[in-house]
Amino acid sequence: MLMKHGMPSRLAFLDCAKNCMLASSPVFRRQQFLIRSLGGASDHQIHFAKMKDLKSVEADAESILRAITPPLDPSRHKGQAGKIAVIGGCREYTGAPYFAAISALKIGADLSHVFCTKDAAPVIKSYSPELIVHPVLEESYSIRDEDKRSIASKVLSEVDKWMERFDCLVIGPGLGRDPFLLDCVSEIMRLAKKSNIPMVIDGDGLFLVTNNLDLVSGYALAVLTPNVNEYKRLVQKVLSSEVNDLDAPQQLLSLAKQIGNLTILRKGKSDLISDGETVKSVSIFGSPRRCGGQGDILSGSVAVFLSWARQHILAADANTNLSSKNPTVLGSIAGSALVRKAASLAFLNKKRSTVTGDIIECLGRSLEDIIPAS
Amino acid sequence: MLMKHGMPSRLAFLDCAKNCMLASSPVFRRQQFLIRSLGGASDHQIHFAKMKDLKSVEADAESILRAITPPLDPSRHKGQAGKIAVIGGCREYTGAPYFAAISALKIGADLSHVFCTKDAAPVIKSYSPELIVHPVLEESYSIRDEDKRSIASKVLSEVDKWMERFDCLVIGPGLGRDPFLLDCVSEIMRLAKKSNIPMVIDGDGLFLVTNNLDLVSGYALAVLTPNVNEYKRLVQKVLSSEVNDLDAPQQLLSLAKQIGNLTILRKGKSDLISDGETVKSVSIFGSPRRCGGQGDILSGSVAVFLSWARQHILAADANTNLSSKNPTVLGSIAGSALVRKAASLAFLNKKRSTVTGDIIECLGRSLEDIIPAS
Numbered sequence: 001m002l003m004k005h006g007m008p009s010r011l012a013f014l015d016c017a018k019n020c021m022l023a024s025s026p027v028f029r030r031q032q033f034l035i036r037s038l039g040g041a042s043d044h045q046i047h048f049a050k051m052k053d054l055k056s057v058e059a060d061a062e063s064i065l066r067a068i069t070p071p072l073d074p075s076r077h078k079g080q081a082g083k084i085a086v087i088g089g090c091r092e093y094t095g096a097p098y099f100a101a102i103s104a105l106k107i108g109a110d111l112s113h114v115f116c117t118k119d120a121a122p123v124i125k126s127y128s129p130e131l132i133v134h135p136v137l138e139e140s141y142s143i144r145d146e147d148k149r150s151i152a153s154k155v156l157s158e159v160d161k162w163m164e165r166f167d168c169l170v171i172g173p174g175l176g177r178d179p180f181l182l183d184c185v186s187e188i189m190r191l192a193k194k195s196n197i198p199m200v201i202d203g204d205g206l207f208l209v210t211n212n213l214d215l216v217s218g219y220a221l222a223v224l225t226p227n228v229n230e231y232k233r234l235v236q237k238v239l240s241s242e243v244n245d246l247d248a249p250q251q252l253l254s255l256a257k258q259i260g261n262l263t264i265l266r267k268g269k270s271d272l273i274s275d276g277e278t279v280k281s282v283s284i285f286g287s288p289r290r291c292g293g294q295g296d297i298l299s300g301s302v303a304v305f306l307s308w309a310r311q312h313i314l315a316a317d318a319n320t321n322l323s324s325k326n327p328t329v330l331g332s333i334a335g336s337a338l339v340r341k342a343a344s345l346a347f348l349n350k351k352r353s354t355v356t357g358d359i360i361e362c363l364g365r366s367l368e369d370i371i372p373a374s
Numbered sequence: 375m376l377m378k379h380g381m382p383s384r385l386a387f388l389d390c391a392k393n394c395m396l397a398s399s400p401v402f403r404r405q406q407f408l409i410r411s412l413g414g415a416s417d418h419q420i421h422f423a424k425m426k427d428l429k430s431v432e433a434d435a436e437s438i439l440r441a442i443t444p445p446l447d448p449s450r451h452k453g454q455a456g457k458i459a460v461i462g463g464c465r466e467y468t469g470a471p472y473f474a475a476i477s478a479l480k481i482g483a484d485l486s487h488v489f490c491t492k493d494a495a496p497v498i499k500s501y502s503p504e505l506i507v508h509p510v511l512e513e514s515y516s517i518r519d520e521d522k523r524s525i526a527s528k529v530l531s532e533v534d535k536w537m538e539r540f541d542c543l544v545i546g547p548g549l550g551r552d553p554f555l556l557d558c559v560s561e562i563m564r565l566a567k568k569s570n571i572p573m574v575i576d577g578d579g580l581f582l583v584t585n586n587l588d589l590v591s592g593y594a595l596a597v598l599t600p601n602v603n604e605y606k607r608l609v610q611k612v613l614s615s616e617v618n619d620l621d622a623p624q625q626l627l628s629l630a631k632q633i634g635n636l637t638i639l640r641k642g643k644s645d646l647i648s649d650g651e652t653v654k655s656v657s658i659f660g661s662p663r664r665c666g667g668q669g670d671i672l673s674g675s676v677a678v679f680l681s682w683a684r685q686h687i688l689a690a691d692a693n694t695n696l697s698s699k700n701p702t703v704l705g706s707i708a709g710s711a712l713v714r715k716a717a718s719l720a721f722l723n724k725k726r727s728t729v730t731g732d733i734i735e736c737l738g739r740s741l742e743d744i745i746p747a748s
Contacts (some may be wrong), residue, residue, distance in 0.1 A: 125497045367725075
């Protein structure tokens with residue numbers, strides 16, 4: 001089936017090897033020459049020209065969602081469908097961590113925590129009694145230099161006592177860029193790695209990681225979810241080059257490989273996902289609205305699906321028919337597809353006035369359409 | 375009628391004497407032997423095998439709900455349908471006490487109070503103007519050691535001046551585990567006992583009680599509502615053994631008897647309720663969602679129904695046809711049945727995205743279905 005932006009619910013699997021082979025084929029190079037010669041072919045045409053020979057590696061995001069979403073079994077108890085924690089929320093930003101954390105619950109996680117600064121906590125709590133909000137982070141403006149060491153140690157111990165309980169962390173929504181706070185978050189990430197807790201890294205978490213690649217390098221349970229600008233900074237930093245949209249899958253694959261053994265979900269018109277081995281794409285039609293906060297929904301969603309995919313793979317003991325056995329790739333595909341579907345539903349109803357909360361309210365119905373709860 | 379999980383609206387009364395008799399019958403023992411010999415029969419099969427001979431002691435939770443729910447009489451004044459107070463809410467937890475307190479109102483109590491820490495109060499107030507929230511509790515981090523005695527005394531006097539007005543306390547939702555705060559709550563429980571105020575104890579209240587059994591031992595107006603993990607700790611502490619699911623009713627009865635003259639509502643796939651004399655079960659189908667907060671709804675609901683059952687028994691002067699005359703048992707059955715019915719309704723509508731607030735919104739309709747207000 002042809003992949004075309006705007007067509008409902010399809011996932012293109014862009015196999016890396018095949019992509020490289022195509023790039024070197026005379027037919028493909030001639031196509032590219034013709035497109036360039038025509039002077040400014042639209043993105044859509046380029047996308048179409050690049051994709052039409054890749055139909056044999058396409059797959060269906062819905063089959064992944066169906067495979068990894070756990071059954072609703074009355075014998076299960078609280079926590080078994082997922083415990084997520086968002087590290088984010090500071091004096092300036094409170095909406096982003098809320099969006100990420102509440103999205104996790106609305107998809108079906110059992111418990112959703114937020115670790116934020118003391119200023120942000122009462123506000124995030126007030127958005128919803130469903131979240132457990134820990135006022136433990138500190139920003140430089142509120143502490144003295146001589147207290148930094150002891151406060152950092154206290155922050156770490158507060159988070160550490162919870163760490164083992166979580167199935168996934170989301171690092172970054174509304175984190176801000178305070179240096180002391182980011183130092184503490186670096187230590188939290190090191191703790192998470194020690195305990196093999198998966199991490200989805202977005203927003204200011206990506207700012208932190210781009211400047212400290214060792215925090216994620218070689219950690220197979222990390223997912224980065226950059227938008228256009230965050231991706232640009234990553235490419236500049238890691239590949240010392242500019243973003244090349246004509247060869248996006250290959251560049252994404254190189255970036256993931258270069259950082260080493262992690263997964264990147266590059267957000268865009270189509271979302272591209274690579275773990276350095278394969279490149280996959282999710283092009284389900286979402287919404288033309290670009291209201292802030294949609295990335296936060298995605299990070300919370302990927303966290304839940306990543307946890308479920310990990311459980312599924314462990315339980316299936318590798319006897320699964322899925323095209324990938326990498327839970328970070330599966331979680332990214334599922335999260336990307338579901339959020340796009342929810343955005344599309346919300347836009348149908350709210351049009352230009354669609355805001356992030358409207359999309360969150362459509363997460364449940366979108367999942368139900370794909371995998372009915374009973 | 376056969377008891378079967380998933381069947382609508384039935385209540386099994388497992389009479390203790392009958393249970394003991396069954397346990398010693400050769401037929402029953404042979405059944406158990408066969409089940410064990412088959413090696414890993416499902417929970418459902420075991421449940422079914424154990425229950426099918428108990429149909430003669432089944433009863434209907436709805437008849438209890440109808441009997442104890444007071445009529446809506448225009449001549450009654452504010453407060454007569456119940457005044458509930460939740461002791462809980464600290465720096466970390468604000469959702470849990472809110473869920474318990476608002477559930478009490480949504481079932482039909484007239485007034486619902488929360489006694490929480492100073493940090494938690496503005497947040498809990500912000501969830502709803504319907505609640506009366508007292509910022510009176512203190513945690514260790516905010517006070518100096520030398521002030522502890524005077525602050526404890528102040529906390530006690532603040533709560534004490536309200537105590538006589540309440541029909542039931544809910545101890546524990548979002549209480550946290552701060553040692554100073556728990557010491558104050560121990561004193562509040564002693565005050566409540568002196569005034570014969572019933573208490574429903576959940577969450578961190580159970581942590582406190584498990585380590586201080588004298589707080590509830592011999593107090594017939596106490597109900598403990600442990601979940602899987604809280605029950606495990608109680609059994610280990612009191613019976614010095616592990617949880618035995620094959621003989622769950624007998625073990626629960628022994629536990630209640632051993633602590634002495636109180637009621638335990640053991641939450642699970644079926645809820646089991648014992649006051650040390652009988653064991654009853656509520657198996658109405660609820661919801662397979664295990665989002666955090668459902669236990670808080672239950673604690674607030676049991677508090678209201680316990681108060682109503684107590685009023686009913688006093689008014690009926692023992693001329694009631696109910697199978698139990700114990701208000702803590704009746705309140706537990708009614709609360710368990712109503713919350714399960716509400717969860718089931720909420721799940722019908724919201725499926726995997728059901729959160730605790732959705733269930734609370736279904737409490738009123740669930741009660742109306744059983745006992746229409748007019």
